[in-house]
Amino acid sequence: MAPQGEIFMLDEQVVFRGRPMRVAGRVQFEGSSGQLTFRYLLSDPTGAPVILEEGAGRFALLRAFPPAAQPQTVDNTVTVGTEKYTLVGVRKLKVLEVSGNAPGVAPRAPLILSGIFEGPMGTLMREMVPGMTTQVYYLLKPLAAGEVLSAAQYAVDKDAEGRAAGNRALNED
Amino acid sequence: MKSAIEGANHWRRALPGAGTAAVMALVLVLAAVLGLIAPDPAVAGCIALAVLVGMIYAALRTGYSARLSDAGFSSVQLAALFLLLAWLTYLAEDAPPAIAVLYLVAMVFGMLQLDRTRLSILAAIALAIHGTAVFMLIDNGHKINLAAAWTQFGALVLAFAWFTYLAGIVQQLRARLSEAHRKLHDLGLEANQRAARDTLTGVYHYRHLMEALEREIARAERVGKPLSIARVDLDWLGSVNETHGPAAGDIALKRFTEAAAGALRDVDVFGRYGGKEFLAIMPDTDLKGAVIAAERIRAAVGREPVPDVRGRRHLSCTLGVAEHRKGENTRLVISRAEAGLNFAKAAGRDRVVALDAEGKPAMVEAG
Numbered sequence: 001m002a003p004q005g006e007i008f009m010l011d012e013q014v015v016f017r018g019r020p021m022r023v024a025g026r027v028q029f030e031g032s033s034g035q036l037t038f039r040y041l042l043s044d045p046t047g048a049p050v051i052l053e054e055g056a057g058r059f060a061l062l063r064a065f066p067p068a069a070q071p072q073t074v075d076n077t078v079t080v081g082t083e084k085y086t087l088v089g090v091r092k093l094k095v096l097e098v099s100g101n102a103p104g105v106a107p108r109a110p111l112i113l114s115g116i117f118e119g120p121m122g123t124l125m126r127e128m129v130p131g132m133t134t135q136v137y138y139l140l141k142p143l144a145a146g147e148v149l150s151a152a153q154y155a156v157d158k159d160a161e162g163r164a165a166g167n168r169a170l171n172e173d
Numbered sequence: 174m175k176s177a178i179e180g181a182n183h184w185r186r187a188l189p190g191a192g193t194a195a196v197m198a199l200v201l202v203l204a205a206v207l208g209l210i211a212p213d214p215a216v217a218g219c220i221a222l223a224v225l226v227g228m229i230y231a232a233l234r235t236g237y238s239a240r241l242s243d244a245g246f247s248s249v250q251l252a253a254l255f256l257l258l259a260w261l262t263y264l265a266e267d268a269p270p271a272i273a274v275l276y277l278v279a280m281v282f283g284m285l286q287l288d289r290t291r292l293s294i295l296a297a298i299a300l301a302i303h304g305t306a307v308f309m310l311i312d313n314g315h316k317i318n319l320a321a322a323w324t325q326f327g328a329l330v331l332a333f334a335w336f337t338y339l340a341g342i343v344q345q346l347r348a349r350l351s352e353a354h355r356k357l358h359d360l361g362l363e364a365n366q367r368a369a370r371d372t373l374t375g376v377y378h379y380r381h382l383m384e385a386l387e388r389e390i391a392r393a394e395r396v397g398k399p400l401s402i403a404r405v406d407l408d409w410l411g412s413v414n415e416t417h418g419p420a421a422g423d424i425a426l427k428r429f430t431e432a433a434a435g436a437l438r439d440v441d442v443f444g445r446y447g448g449k450e451f452l453a454i455m456p457d458t459d460l461k462g463a464v465i466a467a468e469r470i471r472a473a474v475g476r477e478p479v480p481d482v483r484g485r486r487h488l489s490c491t492l493g494v495a496e497h498r499k500g501e502n503t504r505l506v507i508s509r510a511e512a513g514l515n516f517a518k519a520a521g522r523d524r525v526v527a528l529d530a531e532g533k534p535a536m537v538e539a540g
Contacts, residue, residue, distance in 0.1 A: 016447070017448040018447055019447050043504075046383035046387065046503045046504065047383065047446070047503070047507060048507040049508070063515040063518070064515060065515055065516055066513060066515075066528055066533070067532055068528075068531050069532065069533050081519075081521060082521065083520050083521050085519075121518065121521060121522060122518070122519070124519065139515050139518060139519045144411075147448065
């Protein structure tokens with residue numbers, strides 16, 4: 001199994017759920033307790049771009065909403081259709097480095113506020129820059145180990161898989 | 174170009190017989206030069222061989238041979254060669270060893286081209302007509318060394334029997350080679366099919382989907398017909414995996430893909446976009462029609478039973494639908510469908526969301 005929390009560089013080749021993709025943008029954040037968080041924009045020539053966040057050794061998929069259909073926030077509650085999500089935590093993320101085509105509000109400010117809301121349908125994230133009206137919502141989906149791999153790690157895993165299958169076939173003969 | 178290829182094929186099919194005739198002609202010339210046979214029979218033999226090759230080529234070229242079971246004319250060529258050799262034996266007024274060698278050359282050709290039965294029949298005919306030629310020479314009063322003639326005849330009988338036996342082995346090898354070639358061809362077809370299909374679910378995989386979408390976008394722009402897509406996600410697959418194990422998750426995925434693909438038309442393309450994410454491409458379909466099709470998929474998937482997960486006993490899926498806009502590439506149209514899907518998931522799953530021209534959720538069909 002590939003190690004979790006692997007840090008990717010701009011233009012590095014990665015494999016997301018079996019799709020070969022390129023790191024087209026990268027943002028490095030520092031949390032209030034000093035922990036590092038990375039956000040990646042992955043792209044390939046034909047499919048839709050993918051936004052990933054990696055923190056504390058785990059990856060999460062950030063799913064954007066239609067620009068003209070953003071969720072509604074009242075006090076500590078976010079509403080999408082009839083579903084309600086309640087605020088469970090806020091992160092202050094200091095933008096340390098931006099490279100390439102970075103997603104969301106991060107390239108526009110040195111600091112962003114990230115609110116985490118939970119509801120029966122999962123987790124929502126609302127991001128905003130203090131003092132600005134711009135805000136972005138994401139639906140958060142935690143990823144399982146092995147869903148995001150560097151191209152090199154993917155090749156090693158595939159090779160090992162092929163060897164194991166070959167050994168099984170030899171043993172069966 | 175086609176006729177050049179066909180011409181090359183005709184030559185390739187005529188080549189074994191032509192090569193054998195050329196070897197025989199060379200041996201005849203050599204025998205004449207060394208004085209083993211008279212020059213006239215040698216020249217006549219060479220001309221006859223050239224005519225024979227020309228006739229065979231003409232039969233192949235005109236397609237006449239295609240009507241016959243022996244399309245390569247191998248039996249006819251061999252019979253003609255044997256007749257020619259018997260005629261040369263008669264013309265040479267002897268049974269020279271050179272002609273015996275030529276019989277063996279002809280038999281090698283027959284061994285490689287014919288089955289055991291046909292070759293044994295031809296070998297018997299060859300011995301009969303050769304014996305007849307020698308008998309006619311004796312009958313006409315020519316001085317022939319009978320002991321040498323009988324020895325040569327006996328040697329030919331033994332050699333022909335051996336060649337006929339070998340022809341059976343060659344035939345078996347050819348049959349095995351042909352079978353192996355057929356299997357290889359079938360495996361190649363299967364590999365191509367598998368290369369376009371997801372191994373678990375059997376639906377098209379990402380690369381094939383993207384190629385199909387590019388093709389359909391180009392077609393829609395060319396003919397001015399609508400094109401819509403749906404991003405489809407199976408709901409709660411992670412919970413199925415956690416509660417009942419990955420094998421149950423795989424079964425759920427298979428049932429989901431069977432139901433979803435079965436709810437689409439033959440012209441639609443359905444495949445795995447990645448993980449539990451799928452994509453349906455619907456040619457000649459506007460947004461309204463795509464929402465109806467998406468709702469059909471949702472209803473079909475909702476009828477599939479699943480082990481109890483979060484109080485549910487049936488599968489469910491969420492769909493984001495978008496219609497292609499002129500000039501839009503694959504990334505943009507998928508991104509719009511995906512945005513609709515994300516909204517639908519956050520709004521409660523098990524529903525269809527389509528975005529209007531402004532990107533607002535215009536049509537929502539909730540489960």
